[in-house]
Amino acid sequence: MKTMKEIAKMAGVSQSTVSRVINNNPNVNPEIKRKVLEYIRKYNYQPNRMARSLVKNKSFLIGIVLPELTNPYFPEILESLEEEANYYHYNIVLSITYGSLQREKEQIEMLLSRRVDGLIINPTDLSHVEHITKIKSILPTVICAQDLDGFDYVTVDHYLAGKIVAKYLINKGHINIGYIGYLKDKKLKGFYEEIIANNLNFNEDNYLVAPEEISDFTKSSEKKLLTKIIDNNITAVYTINDIIATKVINILIKNKMKVPDDVAVVGFDNTIICNLTNPPLTSVAQPTREIGRKSVDILIKKIEKTNAHTEYNLDQIFLPPRLVIRKST
Amino acid sequence: MKTMKEIAKMAGVSQSTVSRVINNNPNVNPEIKRKVLEYIRKYNYQPNRMARSLVKNKSFLIGIVLPELTNPYFPEILESLEEEANYYHYNIVLSITYGSLQREKEQIEMLLSRRVDGLIINPTDLSHVEHITKIKSILPTVICAQDLDGFDYVTVDHYLAGKIVAKYLINKGHINIGYIGYLKDKKLKGFYEEIIANNLNFNEDNYLVAPEEISDFTKSSEKKLLTKIIDNNITAVYTINDIIATKVINILIKNKMKVPDDVAVVGFDNTIICNLTNPPLTSVAQPTREIGRKSVDILIKKIEKTNAHTEYNLDQIFLPPRLVIRKST
DNA sequence: CTGAAAGCGCTTACAG
DNA sequence: CTGAAAGCGCTTACAG
Numbered sequence: 040m041k042t043m044k045e046i047a048k049m050a051g052v053s054q055s056t057v058s059r060v061i062n063n064n065p066n067v068n069p070e071i072k073r074k075v076l077e078y079i080r081k082y083n084y085q086p087n088r089m090a091r092s093l094v095k096n097k098s099f100l101i102g103i104v105l106p107e108l109t110n111p112y113f114p115e116i117l118e119s120l121e122e123e124a125n126y127y128h129y130n131i132v133l134s135i136t137y138g139s140l141q142r143e144k145e146q147i148e149m150l151l152s153r154r155v156d157g158l159i160i161n162p163t164d165l166s167h168v169e170h171i172t173k174i175k176s177i178l179p180t181v182i183c184a185q186d187l188d189g190f191d192y193v194t195v196d197h198y199l200a201g202k203i204v205a206k207y208l209i210n211k212g213h214i215n216i217g218y219i220g221y222l223k224d225k226k227l228k229g230f231y232e233e234i235i236a237n238n239l240n241f242n243e244d245n246y247l248v249a250p251e252e253i254s255d256f257t258k259s260s261e262k263k264l265l266t267k268i269i270d271n272n273i274t275a276v277y278t279i280n281d282i283i284a285t286k287v288i289n290i291l292i293k294n295k296m297k298v299p300d301d302v303a304v305v306g307f308d309n310t311i312i313c314n315l316t317n318p319p320l321t322s323v324a325q326p327t328r329e330i331g332r333k334s335v336d337i338l339i340k341k342i343e344k345t346n347a348h349t350e351y352n353l354d355q356i357f358l359p360p361r362l363v364i365r366k367s368t
Numbered sequence: 369m370k371t372m373k374e375i376a377k378m379a380g381v382s383q384s385t386v387s388r389v390i391n392n393n394p395n396v397n398p399e400i401k402r403k404v405l406e407y408i409r410k411y412n413y414q415p416n417r418m419a420r421s422l423v424k425n426k427s428f429l430i431g432i433v434l435p436e437l438t439n440p441y442f443p444e445i446l447e448s449l450e451e452e453a454n455y456y457h458y459n460i461v462l463s464i465t466y467g468s469l470q471r472e473k474e475q476i477e478m479l480l481s482r483r484v485d486g487l488i489i490n491p492t493d494l495s496h497v498e499h500i501t502k503i504k505s506i507l508p509t510v511i512c513a514q515d516l517d518g519f520d521y522v523t524v525d526h527y528l529a530g531k532i533v534a535k536y537l538i539n540k541g542h543i544n545i546g547y548i549g550y551l552k553d554k555k556l557k558g559f560y561e562e563i564i565a566n567n568l569n570f571n572e573d574n575y576l577v578a579p580e581e582i583s584d585f586t587k588s589s590e591k592k593l594l595t596k597i598i599d600n601n602i603t604a605v606y607t608i609n610d611i612i613a614t615k616v617i618n619i620l621i622k623n624k625m626k627v628p629d630d631v632a633v634v635g636f637d638n639t640i641i642c643n644l645t646n647p648p649l650t651s652v653a654q655p656t657r658e659i660g661r662k663s664v665d666i667l668i669k670k671i672e673k674t675n676a677h678t679e680y681n682l683d684q685i686f687l688p689p690r691l692v693i694r695k696s697t
Numbered sequence: 698c699t700g701a702a703a704g705c706g707c708t709t710a711c712a713g
Numbered sequence: 714c715t716g717a718a719a720g721c722g723c724t725t726a727c728a729g
Binding site for chain 1: 414
């Protein structure tokens, strides 16, 4: 690749002039500009962005740190992060931690040394974030798809999702509704509160099985699930994600129960799976694209503010979930 | 962030010495080294990699160009690309084209101007690759998960996959086997040749429907599929991917046919979906992790060779597929 | 409108 | 073992 100096020499002008042409500085003689552009095209010259970044102290690079890409949820977010960043002429340096805190720390240092202009991260472990706290003070940082006190973040409102699902199922006439998920999950909190608010019961009988029991899919957990459903006359089940939901459907059908006639099933994440199950799965859609987009918007706002040392407001955004109704309910 | 100069001043040494400490140059007085490191730690100094890249004319950055991340296949590859690159201390600049040739061109230029050391790309359109051909001559480039004459590439052996599936189904006693996919696909070629080699018939009756017809899933395409299956006594279907396979299963079951008793179904890609269908789906696994790993290995080999201007051999690698047998066959 | 010069933050011969 | 100086490829006051 040629350098600016070489282009300048060939065009018979100074390096400054070539620089002006490239940066579209209006103070250039059109005739000269034409000639310089000619050489630039001829040699397919691309200015070295690293050199530019060095001078301008700005890389137009955003560091993205994600735990994994196996769950289809993250690729969707990543796509929208990339797309939105591109819109602002930023590019993305991707790093994946595979759930290793050690790696997360190393990768953040790497991104720092590469002088990214900002960081978007989905932390591996919300109870170990000191390194992120530290970074935050020297680099604009946004937490993506999680909420973390003291940070800027963009995430879906799990609490609201729970309420929406409960409301929907109650309206459909369900009285005994089961839940398969974690107890500490905000999905449950909203769900529970809405059920109680409607004077329905929700106790440990409604907490059917742990997600792991479904994932492992043993005979005994299958039996436990069915027993709980039958004994408590459960007619609807709210699950923590589409994969669990699909397994529940398969267990029910295998045991001659009808979905949704005997038991309705609701998934979470609204993944591609929903259209493939039989019947198609009702599921809570996270606004993944918007989470990605918003994360970038906020980050870039912070980046540009950094120079102007304006006020420091935290952006903490909960985006609304959306229930996508299909045949399983 | 402090600069090397500032660290040097505080430590009372020259910038050269700080540089030597950072680069682990053995010719540094241990006592001085200790002191320098102290300041580096104290201020959490991270050397500016851009400046270093500028001097060394090497960025330790690899450009990755993929068409999308929606198909779970690409995130898997991306994960292994990132992991392997990291192993060699390279990082990844990710760009997604969304199937736009225009965008592909722009992104490649961008990567070029960022002075990535090499490029791994899954081209959007194999019939428009002039811009990639051009880049190849100035930047080490590897085609990932596709085969393209004249380029280095790593991909799965689709032809072999076809043969493996045909062999398997024939061994299972199937005589009339259907195919849902594209005619120009190498998956079909190997499949077809194996069937013919076994003195079985394969003509347009066995080419059931186009994948699009299944995707759109209209009444008429459904009818067409069923008619073809029944009229030709088809007892097994080889499909182009797991999504199509799942839809086929759902159509069959809806029409009171049994899988695999009446019709066996084989998918492709061995995605997470396979364990969720009912019955679980037999599918061809692509060695995605290995495709990613190999792509990086080859690229880095090229990158390091570039300096040594050694011989120019093309690495064109077909990796073997693996049939994962489940209950649908 | 144009060019010479300084400087961004590093590395690396070179001389000592 | 150490430092001063040049240079990587740009941008940007500054002077004209």
